[in-house]
Amino acid sequence: MHGKEVNTVLMVVKIRIREEYDIVTARVSAKEEAKKLGFGIVDQTRIATAVSELARNIVDYAGEGVIEINIVDKKGVVGGSGSGSSEGRGGDNGGDNDIERGGCLGLEIIAVDNGPGIEDIEKALEDGFSTGGGLGIGLGGVRRLMDEFEIQSNVGEGTKVRVVKWKRI
């Protein structure tokens, strides 16, 4: 599932999630990175909320996992430094999102765990569905807060969620 061309510019931070306090660490780092990148306070809060949610899912359902916070750019155009891979693949607009992203920066969050996986992803994304006694709005809510959302999950193997927030120009 490599639908989108996103180049990782710089891996900022990788946080191991094992206990409740790690959720706070992940959330605070995500907010700091978002701030450094120039996101406004509303986007900082959206990102921090999404990270908090993904990290809590790891603690509640998988017990252990990793959250990666990366600065990414679209089509390899960042700060004029020839980052090499500026192949002209202009065809893949980001689906339902109309923001023009020619060479814009974004914050990518990847949450990975080796937990029990999700049996029915469609259902897990529905509001009000939860197997863990939560509110059941977590994943669907995260999808609404971010610009891109991808989830891969295999029962018994684990779950990977990747979200991106692009900076408005």
Add this chain to the structure above:
Amino acid sequence: MLIDITAIDVVDSFITRILVEIAKMASLMGVKTVIVGLRPEISITLVEFGVEFNGIETVLNLERGLEMLRAWKRGEHGAYGGEDKD
């Protein structure tokens, strides 16, 4: 009961659940809950995220929250736990 969340910069589904549960417990004892200090960016995020503070009143700041408590005390018998001389 008044809960001031001015110092909280992220409200996720977990914190929402905690707040809603506290309010439910309080309501079993006849106490109404009002949350104050919700920042603008948090209310934007909450609406997009899709969470609802069912059964909890929210107002802008502490002063408004206290006003609301006083109004309840005046207007609703027993709603805030005490005999009121008015």
